[in-house]
Amino acid sequence: MADTVAGASPDLHASGDDPNRRDFIHIAAGVAALGAVGGLAWPFIDQMNPAGDTLALASIEFDLSKVVEGQQVVVKWRGKPLFVRYRTAKEIEAAIKDDHADLRDPATDESRHKPGKAQYLVLVGVCTHLGCVPTFGGGDYGGWLCPCHGSVYDTSGRIRRGPAPLNLAVPDYAFLSDSKIKVG
Amino acid sequence: MSGHSTYEPKSGFERWLDSRLPIIRFANDTIVTFPTPKNLNYWWTFGGVLSLMLGIQIVTGIILAMHYVPNADLAFNSVEHIRRDVNYGWLVQFMHANGASMFFLAVYIHIFRNLYYGSYKAPREVLWILGCIIYLLMMATGFFGYVLPWGQMSFHGAVVITNLIGAIPVVGPSITTLLWGGFAVDNPTLNRFFSLHYLLPFMIAGVVGLHIWALHVPGNNNPTGVNVKSETDTVPFHPYYTVKDGFAISVFLIVYAAFVFYMPDALGDAANYVKANPLQTPQHIVPEWYLLPFYAILRAVPNKLMGVLFMFAAIGTLFVLPWLDTSKVRSMRYRPTARIYYFIFILACLVLGVCGAHAPDDLVIPHSGGVQFLDADLDSYVWLSRIGALYYFAYFWVITPLLGLTETPLAVPESISSPVLSHPASAPAGAVASPEKRG
Amino acid sequence: MLRKGFAFAALGLVLLAGPALGATTEKEPADVHWSFEGPFGKFDKEQVQRGYKVYREVCSACHSMEQMSFRNLGQKGGPFYDPKYPNPNNNPVVKSLAHDIQVKDIDTDTGDVISRPATPADKFPAPFANEYAAAASNGGKAPPDLSVMAKAREGGPRYIYSLLTGFRNPPAGLTIPTGKYYDPYFPGDLSGSWHGSPKAVPEGGMIGMPPPLAPGKVTFDDGKPSTVQEEATDVAAFLMWAAEPKMEERKQFGFGAMIYLLIFSGLLYASYKRLWRNVEH
Numbered sequence: 001m002a003d004t005v006a007g008a009s010p011d012l013h014a015s016g017d018d019p020n021r022r023d024f025i026h027i028a029a030g031v032a033a034l035g036a037v038g039g040l041a042w043p044f045i046d047q048m049n050p051a052g053d054t055l056a057l058a059s060i061e062f063d064l065s066k067v068v069e070g071q072q073v074v075v076k077w078r079g080k081p082l083f084v085r086y087r088t089a090k091e092i093e094a095a096i097k098d099d100h101a102d103l104r105d106p107a108t109d110e111s112r113h114k115p116g117k118a119q120y121l122v123l124v125g126v127c128t129h130l131g132c133v134p135t136f137g138g139g140d141y142g143g144w145l146c147p148c149h150g151s152v153y154d155t156s157g158r159i160r161r162g163p164a165p166l167n168l169a170v171p172d173y174a175f176l177s178d179s180k181i182k183v184g
Numbered sequence: 185m186s187g188h189s190t191y192e193p194k195s196g197f198e199r200w201l202d203s204r205l206p207i208i209r210f211a212n213d214t215i216v217t218f219p220t221p222k223n224l225n226y227w228w229t230f231g232g233v234l235s236l237m238l239g240i241q242i243v244t245g246i247i248l249a250m251h252y253v254p255n256a257d258l259a260f261n262s263v264e265h266i267r268r269d270v271n272y273g274w275l276v277q278f279m280h281a282n283g284a285s286m287f288f289l290a291v292y293i294h295i296f297r298n299l300y301y302g303s304y305k306a307p308r309e310v311l312w313i314l315g316c317i318i319y320l321l322m323m324a325t326g327f328f329g330y331v332l333p334w335g336q337m338s339f340h341g342a343v344v345i346t347n348l349i350g351a352i353p354v355v356g357p358s359i360t361t362l363l364w365g366g367f368a369v370d371n372p373t374l375n376r377f378f379s380l381h382y383l384l385p386f387m388i389a390g391v392v393g394l395h396i397w398a399l400h401v402p403g404n405n406n407p408t409g410v411n412v413k414s415e416t417d418t419v420p421f422h423p424y425y426t427v428k429d430g431f432a433i434s435v436f437l438i439v440y441a442a443f444v445f446y447m448p449d450a451l452g453d454a455a456n457y458v459k460a461n462p463l464q465t466p467q468h469i470v471p472e473w474y475l476l477p478f479y480a481i482l483r484a485v486p487n488k489l490m491g492v493l494f495m496f497a498a499i500g501t502l503f504v505l506p507w508l509d510t511s512k513v514r515s516m517r518y519r520p521t522a523r524i525y526y527f528i529f530i531l532a533c534l535v536l537g538v539c540g541a542h543a544p545d546d547l548v549i550p551h552s553g554g555v556q557f558l559d560a561d562l563d564s565y566v567w568l569s570r571i572g573a574l575y576y577f578a579y580f581w582v583i584t585p586l587l588g589l590t591e592t593p594l595a596v597p598e599s600i601s602s603p604v605l606s607h608p609a610s611a612p613a614g615a616v617a618s619p620e621k622r623g
Numbered sequence: 624m625l626r627k628g629f630a631f632a633a634l635g636l637v638l639l640a641g642p643a644l645g646a647t648t649e650k651e652p653a654d655v656h657w658s659f660e661g662p663f664g665k666f667d668k669e670q671v672q673r674g675y676k677v678y679r680e681v682c683s684a685c686h687s688m689e690q691m692s693f694r695n696l697g698q699k700g701g702p703f704y705d706p707k708y709p710n711p712n713n714n715p716v717v718k719s720l721a722h723d724i725q726v727k728d729i730d731t732d733t734g735d736v737i738s739r740p741a742t743p744a745d746k747f748p749a750p751f752a753n754e755y756a757a758a759a760s761n762g763g764k765a766p767p768d769l770s771v772m773a774k775a776r777e778g779g780p781r782y783i784y785s786l787l788t789g790f791r792n793p794p795a796g797l798t799i800p801t802g803k804y805y806d807p808y809f810p811g812d813l814s815g816s817w818h819g820s821p822k823a824v825p826e827g828g829m830i831g832m833p834p835p836l837a838p839g840k841v842t843f844d845d846g847k848p849s850t851v852q853e854e855a856t857d858v859a860a861f862l863m864w865a866a867e868p869k870m871e872e873r874k875q876f877g878f879g880a881m882i883y884l885l886i887f888s889g890l891l892y893a894s895y896k897r898l899w900r901n902v903e904h
Contacts, residue, residue: 026423029894032887033430039883043272047247052269056694056744059712222904264690264770267869274869275876419902427898431891438884445877446662449774457775457866458767467810601903 059184072136081125092118095156105167109156112170122173123157129164189213219418221406223600227297229432230290237287242385244280254378256371259334260459278448285451286440288474302514303405309506311398316502321388328381335456336466342369351489409514417600476540480569483544501580510588518594522587532575539569648826650807652781666864671702673843674861677854680841687749690770693721694743700871712743762802762831773866780859787855790834803829
């Protein structure tokens with residue numbers, strides 16, 4: 001690149017003028033550019049998180065007087081079925097008896113209900129295997145049976161037999177009064 | 185100039201990839217080492233701005249499409265849902281809506297730059313025509329997009345434009361029915377406009393690829409209009425123009441941000457915050473600002489079909505501009521007479537835009553009484569738009585061809601690097617005024 | 624130089640043309656101002672609370688706000704936001720405001736339509752079952768939804784304030800049919816009902832809504848005197864918040880973005896100048 005014309009294009013290898021050298025200002029500009037892209041990237045990703053109206057339905061209140069003893073009511077919560085079961089004394093007894101049996105996902109019955117409210121069991125009605133909805137009362141423990149691949153849950157919702165790895169999930173809930181719970 | 189590649193693969197991986205898919209070589213030759221005239225001014229940065237805006241519109245558009253519902257009963261509410269409930273939905277939506285306006289602002293500056301510096305002239309005719317195709321696709325995309333929020337202006341704007349097509353003899357009404365999917369603009373129309381609005385930007389991206397390819401064959405034009413003669417006339421695109429374009433982009437983003445964050449509805453219409461009602465037309469149907477000049481030309485002609493033809497002719501004229509311009513000098517820097525007519529042309533376009541925003545019968549200068557001429561008051565916007573439209577067509581079909589033959593241009597420098605560069609408008613003593621050879 | 628001159632002239636032309644978009648006859652809205660105006664504007668929480676009360680007690684009898692849910696009242700930027708309850712569904716004030724209002728629901732046991740107290744997750748209920756019922760009860764024209772009304776009219780909250788305070792007796796010579804009311808700020812063409820000089824047609828139009836506000840009609844919880852002007856100012860502020868609940872967030876984000884872009888432009892300019900300093904161009 002022999003330059004014989006005055007005022008020609010830059011000699012890229014002249015010392016101190018090499019634009020390829022990482023001058024601080026160029027690095028700073030480059031970092032600022034990446035910062036701008038990153039700053040915009042977070043909102044563009046966050047928009048896929050649940051929107052305000054989805055979050056509004058994230059918690060529901062449920063009136064327990066709707067559940068009859070020995071039965072369960074299924075309501076939709078966060079797009080999934082929620083089991084609210086009013087257990088009989090016999091069912092509670094059977095659950096406590098197996099507290100220290102050979103459980104795949106060990107848990108005491110007491111840890112799966114609210115203190116003083118053993119008769120109410122609130123569980124997410126989604127089988128922990130591949131997501132089907134277990135049927136009420138099926139299986140030889142009197143709890144639930146999942147029709148898809150035969151997982152059997154006891155009267156505490158714990159997995160006893162079949163391919164499911166975990167017990168039926170207990171959601172975050174609280175008693176607002178003796179007859180009302182808030183889930184989520 | 186598309187010359188031979190200077191890329192040398194450095195690592196083993198680069199050599200392996202280069203012999204299978206020379207994509208790094210391609211990127212290097214196109215945006216790193218590409219020899220670019222060293223005298224490009226800021227009017228040349230808008231190509232980069234446009235590429236960025238296309239990217240922004242596509243990204244924000246895809247995000248919006250995750251939440252928008254293209255159904256006549258749900259569309260308006262889904263847009264409000266995006267603004268209110270979707271995290272940062274307001275940001276994405278305002279960026280997309282104002283991004284369209286910024287996209288058009290940049291494209292108009294880009295087009296006017298081409299007109300001034302003669303960038304459409306040989307050997308860049310195909311480059312120019314590809315640009316006109318991009319412009320046409322942009323207008324279609326903008327039109328379809330504006331219908332989607334299903335406000336009053338969305339709906340009735342769609343009614344007006346689709347009814348225009350009906351003016352075409354013989355096939356018009358059938359095409360309109362095809363567009364409508366029914367007997368009027370309704371849900372089927374909205375659904376297919378959404379599909380087309382999603383499709384067209386990717387077609388634009390494809391034509392942009394051809395556009396840049398067509399640019400790289402002869403290389404960039406430059407403010408002198410003189411061809412690149414040697415390597416000393418150029419600098420590598422990176423880092424000289426990547427950084428310059430970057431600076432121009434950041435300034436452009438400031439203007440963009442001012443709209444998005446502080447005046448997000450300034451370029452829109454209040455009537456579009458009213459849900460579409462087929463049984464009630466808003467007081468004034470006004471398209472988006474970037475379509476106003478063509479809307480004015482359409483309404484300037486009292487006959488429905490002729491109005492449509494003149495409106496399409498206004499855009500079609502651009503396609504044949506390279507053959508209308510007889511000037512042997514490319515850049516208006518050396519064409520002082522042409523420059524004057526050019527500035528009047530810009531004024532005419534702005535005036536047409538203002539006319540498009542007003543009702544045709546409104547008076548330009550409010551007064552009582554007036555002089556009627558033919559179908560309207562002489563002081564009305566419809567007559568002003570007729571004057572504007574007349575100049576628009578005269579500029580391309582009469583003034584431009586005649587000027588090239590009759591004007592005396594200033595002395596054009598021999599090359600980009602020659603000493604006259606720092607005083608572009610003066611003709612130094614002894615310089616040879618060699619008119620640029622075509623081709 | 625000539626180019627710059629043309630550019631400025633052109634810009635001036637466009638700016639001039641902006642407001643005069645089509646000659647209409649209504650009066651320009653009054654010059655009122657609110658705290659949320661300008662690049663650093665914020666909503667006055669107490670004002671928006673008062674405005675909600677005006678909407679709830681006066682306007683909601685006829686006007687729906689279908690984009691609003693009770694939880695919006697407690698979200699960040701909203702009139703009843705409490706930082707202790709980032710999730711507005713738990714906000715006790717919001718829950719109580721919702722509980723005051725009955726909404727329709729379906730009894731899942733019987734399938735019947737029932738009424739129950741609202742929860743924060745519920746939308747504001749519409750006063751009429753559908754738009755036909757709304758039109759039938761209101762002289763043939765349904766009262767418009769107010770969710771985005773502050774953005775759906777030229778002049779926005781100034782228009783709303785002016786309209787609400789602008790009701791007056793029609794001037795002599797103007798015949799207003801029963802069921803309609805004269806307001807000089809409402810767009811319309813009164814030349815057909817005017818029996819005076821054709822050059823002096825009164826400005827404004829006839830609106831189907833009777834003057835909705837009256838002194839003392841709404842008792843404000845903070846004790847502010849409830850004049851028609853106060854009620855109108857407050858409900859206009861509430862409607863502006865309802866039209867764009869994210870306005871404050873938008874302006875705050877914008878401030879950060881502008882600062883960043885200014886610094887970014889400065890850095891890039893310096894980088895550009897440094898790169899090009901030895902190139903003749």
